Amino acid sequence: MSLRTLFSVCAIVGVCAFVLAPQPVVSAAEGPTLASGGPLTFGPDNVLFIADNAGAKIVALELGDLASGGTPGTKDVAGIDQQIAALLGTDAREIQINDLAISPTSHNAFISVSRGRGATATPVLLRVDGAGEIEVVSLSDVTYTDSELSNAPVADPGSRRDPRASSITDMAYVDGRLFIAGLSNEEFSSKLRSLDYPFTSADEGTSVEIWHAAHGQFETHSPVYTFVPYSVGGEQSLIAGYLCTPLVKFPIDQLRPGAKVMGTTIAELGNRNRPLDMVVYTKDGKDYLLMSNTSRGVMKIPTEHFGDQEGLTDPVPDGNQAGVGYETIAQMTGVEQLDLLDDEHVMVITRNEAGQANLEAMALP
Amino acid sequence: MQTPFFGVTPARTCRRHAEFRPLSRVLGARPHLAAVVLAAAAACSGGPDTAAPAIEIRLEAPDDDARGARVEVVGLTPADLAALRAADLTDDQWAELFRVTVVRGNDDSGLELPPVLGSYALGDDDQLWFSPMFPFDLGLPYSVQFEPTRLPGRETAELEPVVAVVSLPKPYVEPTTVVARVFPSGDSIPENQLKIYLHFSAPMSNVDGLEYVSLRDGRGRAVEEPFLPLGTEFWDPDHLRYTVFFDPGRVKQGLELNERLGRPLQEGDTYTLVVDPTWPDAEGNPLQAPFEKRFSVGPADVTPLDPATWRLRVPASGSTQRLVVSFPEPLDHALMRRAVGVEDATGRSVDGTVETSNWETRWALTPSQPWAPGAYALVAAPIVEDLAGNRIGAAFEIDVFERVDVDGTTAGEEHRIPFEIR
Numbered sequence: 056m057s058l059r060t061l062f063s064v065c066a067i068v069g070v071c072a073f074v075l076a077p078q079p080v081v082s083a084a085e086g087p088t089l090a091s092g093g094p095l096t097f098g099p100d101n102v103l104f105i106a107d108n109a110g111a112k113i114v115a116l117e118l119g120d121l122a123s124g125g126t127p128g129t130k131d132v133a134g135i136d137q138q139i140a141a142l143l144g145t146d147a148r149e150i151q152i153n154d155l156a157i158s159p160t161s162h163n164a165f166i167s168v169s170r171g172r173g174a175t176a177t178p179v180l181l182r183v184d185g186a187g188e189i190e191v192v193s194l195s196d197v198t199y200t201d202s203e204l205s206n207a208p209v210a211d212p213g214s215r216r217d218p219r220a221s222s223i224t225d226m227a228y229v230d231g232r233l234f235i236a237g238l239s240n241e242e243f244s245s246k247l248r249s250l251d252y253p254f255t256s257a258d259e260g261t262s263v264e265i266w267h268a269a270h271g272q273f274e275t276h277s278p279v280y281t282f283v284p285y286s287v288g289g290e291q292s293l294i295a296g297y298l299c300t301p302l303v304k305f306p307i308d309q310l311r312p313g314a315k316v317m318g319t320t321i322a323e324l325g326n327r328n329r330p331l332d333m334v335v336y337t338k339d340g341k342d343y344l345l346m347s348n349t350s351r352g353v354m355k356i357p358t359e360h361f362g363d364q365e366g367l368t369d370p371v372p373d374g375n376q377a378g379v380g381y382e383t384i385a386q387m388t389g390v391e392q393l394d395l396l397d398d399e400h401v402m403v404i405t406r407n408e409a410g411q412a413n414l415e416a417m418a419l420p
Numbered sequence: 421m422q423t424p425f426f427g428v429t430p431a432r433t434c435r436r437h438a439e440f441r442p443l444s445r446v447l448g449a450r451p452h453l454a455a456v457v458l459a460a461a462a463a464c465s466g467g468p469d470t471a472a473p474a475i476e477i478r479l480e481a482p483d484d485d486a487r488g489a490r491v492e493v494v495g496l497t498p499a500d501l502a503a504l505r506a507a508d509l510t511d512d513q514w515a516e517l518f519r520v521t522v523v524r525g526n527d528d529s530g531l532e533l534p535p536v537l538g539s540y541a542l543g544d545d546d547q548l549w550f551s552p553m554f555p556f557d558l559g560l561p562y563s564v565q566f567e568p569t570r571l572p573g574r575e576t577a578e579l580e581p582v583v584a585v586v587s588l589p590k591p592y593v594e595p596t597t598v599v600a601r602v603f604p605s606g607d608s609i610p611e612n613q614l615k616i617y618l619h620f621s622a623p624m625s626n627v628d629g630l631e632y633v634s635l636r637d638g639r640g641r642a643v644e645e646p647f648l649p650l651g652t653e654f655w656d657p658d659h660l661r662y663t664v665f666f667d668p669g670r671v672k673q674g675l676e677l678n679e680r681l682g683r684p685l686q687e688g689d690t691y692t693l694v695v696d697p698t699w700p701d702a703e704g705n706p707l708q709a710p711f712e713k714r715f716s717v718g719p720a721d722v723t724p725l726d727p728a729t730w731r732l733r734v735p736a737s738g739s740t741q742r743l744v745v746s747f748p749e750p751l752d753h754a755l756m757r758r759a760v761g762v763e764d765a766t767g768r769s770v771d772g773t774v775e776t777s778n779w780e781t782r783w784a785l786t787p788s789q790p791w792a793p794g795a796y797a798l799v800a801a802p803i804v805e806d807l808a809g810n811r812i813g814a815a816f817e818i819d820v821f822e823r824v825d826v827d828g829t830t831a832g833e834e835h836r837i838p839f840e841i842r
Contacts, residue, residue: 240655
């Protein structure tokens with residue numbers, strides 16, 4: 056393989072640890088204060104990670120018994136946005152659903168929302184159990200640790216306040232490390248960070264800037280929006296959905312400071328689209344990636360060729376896909392949030408044409 | 421936790437003493453806090469042996485603070501209050517006795533909605549109150565239903581429910597928020613312009629701004645999907661600045677969207693950025709006026725920044741004159757504000773006030789203390805960009821094969837331009 060070909064098929068992950076290096080602050084107190092509640096993901100031992108974008112930190116909530124409501128599982132809730140709004144004493148238009156995560160132990164659904172859209176917007180974490188009971192999870196007695204995510208350096212000491220905002224779009228926990236994808240309102244480049252968990256004060260974290268070369272000779276500079284850990288041929292990897300919808304794999308163990316990581320663009324999933332969420336599941340002995348999108352529905356992507364798919368090198372000529380194939384699941388429409396409920400179902404939040412959000416379990420396709 | 425307890429049953433409602441009553445008395449003289457309550461009082465027939473309570477529902481805001489507003493039920497008899505104190509009701513029982521729900525607008529979904537979460541308390545006098553978990557929204561009506569037959573000991577009494585609709589009025593506020601500034605501030609941008617910053621005069625609401633921003637070409641036609649659709653994430657922490665990214669799929673060469681649709685901006689044409697005045701600010705009010713900004717578009721800029729072309733005008737020692745740095749092209753406003761600074765010989769940042777001017781081709785630092793003689797350095801972090809996202813030594817679009825020759829390192833490190841104050 057020529058050097059040119061090698062770099063045509065690969066993404067280059069360069070390390071720039073000086074930008075956005077997390078500055079962990081360990082708290083063993085009870086009752087975190089959240090400025091906002093964004094993406095959620097579960098870690099070990101009923102730990103729920105919640106991204107606080109406004110507060111520029113990741114909080115690890117040790118839920119303990121709060122991981123479970125009265126009934127295991129999650130019951131469908133029609134009009135989940137209206138139900139939540141009613142409980143919180145507001146109009147459904149004032150409720151913004153930010154993420155959905157299913158507890159791996161209770162299989163209850165956890166939903167992070169913002170109550171209000173103005174200056175007094177308040178983050179709220181809710182739990183839905185197998186009886187459809189919706190409860191606000193009070194954080195006042197929850198033991199937690201957190202890790203602050205520092206902003207990029209400010210060279211101008213006179214600036215009143217750093218206007219830079221980092222938006223975490225996805226998180227995943229793998230074997231003692233929390234991976235975090237995020238965007239910035241100033242720098243259009245891909246950031247993927249990892250933190251060791253439990254958080255330690257000595258952990259400076261890893262910050263990597265991802266470049267991929269899926270389009271001819273040009274790097275796209277496009278950010279990762281969502282990703283999922285997955286073992287490809289025995290190699291623990293991250294499968295990342297980029298903003299402009301290429302699907303890229305790269306090995307986790309190379310995401311170290313000072314390392315140069317090659318990733319491979321394994322699929323081009325079409326334009327005018329943004330990936331929203333993805334999960335991996337097994338059905339009939341085969342693994343599949345299920346990926347929701349803003350405008351291309353929910354895709355079911357067999358993973359069997361993730362290991363041997365040759366990296367894409369050229370722009371996709373006026374077509375909508377290339378690389379590993381996928382199937383669009385016709386019955387899954389309007390999916391805004393998605394997480395695995397159990398071995399046979401995925402829990403989704405869909406929005407219908409009337410604008411109503413519904414929490415519902417669907418059979419894995 | 422509360423079991424949903426749904427709906428009001430008008431047929432059972434005792435309304436004969438209901439009245440509208442402004443609560444300025446309760447809420448104080450400040451007119452903006454004057455709550456309006458459809459207060460309902462009931463003296464319906466009680467049980468044969470018990471005096472019927474004369475119940476009244478009202479909205480109170482202690483200390484004139486609307487955020488602390490609570491719903492009160494007054495008129496309970498001493499026997500009822502004593503029974504309540506002794507009963508230790510569960511959350512579900514409280515909600516069945518005294519329920520506050522959001523009044524829904526036009527809604528044909530048929531959904532049954534649960535009551536508002538909150539806490540119940542008994543006062544020293546004859547009142548019982550409900551405090552919501554989150555403050556009542558201004559202007560949103562809430563239905564209150566008190567069910568006397570759920571009072572301990574009155575289960576068999578012939579008492580009808582008392583209902584009221586309460587709300588905190590939302591004062592009308594004249595729209596005052598405007599688009600204060602736009603960056604780039606110049607009227608000429610490259611064909612591969614990467615982003616635009618909209619600065620507002622007051623905090624805005626957390627909604628998807630792209631619904632309110634559009635681009636028209638020189639003939640007044642809407643440009644198709646020019647911006648990156650990312651939802652609500654691109655606000656600054658104060659919600660005063662919104663970042664609009666041009667869709668990189670249309671900016672970068674080689675991407676299918678670019679090949680098919682072309683760049684959203686075409687060299688030689690003029691464009692108008694249009695901001696819809698219905699964009700709500702943090703108070704929910706529209707903008708005071710529509711906003712438009714016109715740009716002419718020049719050729720694409722694919723040249724990395726070269727600090728050798730930056731010119732410094734160095735002040736004299738002992739003065740508080742400005743250090744002025746001139747660039748041959750406009751830089752990204754936010755990044756030049758954040759990532760350019762001055763350090764003294766010891767590596768300490770020089771404190772002062774930074775201004776940008778001349779369409780972001782000029783950066784100036786006025787020190788807070790007079791310049792001391794000595795060696796200094798202008799420091800530029802590697803994130804500094806021009807309008808097209810080109811950085812020091814690295815264009816936004818990079819030929820990866822050239823990058824391989826330089827060992828694949830990411831672009832640039834902190835760049836320093838030394839200078840001397842004499």
